[in-house]
């Protein structure tokens with residue numbers, strides 16, 4: 050009986066400790082503004098070829114992170130091989146929670162992943178990152194609303210195509226811009242890339258009651274940005 054009580058007591062201790070750990074788990078280690086600054090500082094290191102993340106990818110960091118993680122930023126970006134967030138933001142193990150899918154489009158699985166990191170890991174920042182000359186955007190424009198021949202690629206194109214009206218408006222307004230003047234098709238693709246990232250960021254709270262609640266409470270900040278394949282710079286959309 051005594052043994053049973055002791056086991057019961059121990060279970061209670063673990064239960065209480067577990068609850069305490071669970072409730073502290075979701076609290077952010079830094080603010081969203083600090084997290085954003087860390088990403089932008091890391092991008093500056095990358096652009097200037099002064100990367101430091103190698104020092105946070107060693108055995109000591111791996112061991113320290115083996116049983117828990119507290120990433121301070123969530124990055125939803127494209128699967129494009131030239132846009133790896135850990136490299137372009139100069140980040141090591143445990144720093145950023147990355148979701149990559151062609152065209153950086155959300156679906157329930159993607160949004161669920163963002164919810165998990167925001168709610169359970171306490172990441173205060175969500176960044177939707179589009180990039181220059183995105184193949185998924187190009188494929189969407191080329192499909193002209195018709196099937197690409199794959200219902201799976203069609204699902205990506207359909208999401209991106211929802212931003213075509215906004216991109217058309219933006220493209221009309223930015224014709225004087227040097228980059229937009231390079232070629233009409235290429236210019237429109239860039240405007241669609243921008244509109245896609247902005248709309249996805251703006252719609253995350255509409256698609257997720259959890260993210261809506263966290264945003265309302267000031268616990269997460271959602272931003273949209275674009276990566277330049279030529280100079281490596283990440284630029285935030287206002």
Ligand SMILES: [Zn+2]
Nearest residue numbers: 127129183184
């Ligand atoms: Zn892409």
